[in-house]
Amino acid sequence: MPSVLYGKDGRVGRITLNRPEVLSAIDYDMPETLAACAAEANADDGVHVIVLSGAGWSLRSGRLDVGEREHDPGNAVGSNDGHSPKCP
Numbered sequence: 001m002p003s004v005l006y007g008k009d010g011r012v013g014r015i016t017l018n019r020p021e022v023l024s025a026i027d028y029d030m031p032e033t034l035a036a037c038a039a040e041a042n043a044d045d046g047v048h049v050i051v052l053s054g055a056g057w058s059l060r061s062g063r064l065d066v067g068e069r070e071h072d073p074g075n076a077v078g079s080n081d082g083h084s085p086k087c088p
Helices: 030-043 066-070
Strands: 004-009 012-017 049-054
Touching: 004 030, 012 030, 030 049
Parallel strands: 012 049
Antiparallel strands: 004 012
16 A cells, blocks of 8 residues: 555645554655655646645654664665656
């Protein structure tokens, strides 16, 4: 399941951090995916506002999921590994 979701509801672009099991903490891929979703919404003349939310019962803003570091210790948050991020 993607960690970031994007959808439209009328003139509202909705970006959802989709990691409820960790209160939607930011993982290492999310910054690029968030940027791609925001760019997609900004390019759409039908979107007049963008709402950022978290899936589940809570969202911890500004929290980095440090547990992700053990999966890829050489990776930096928001680093570009040569791939172009896509908005799911």
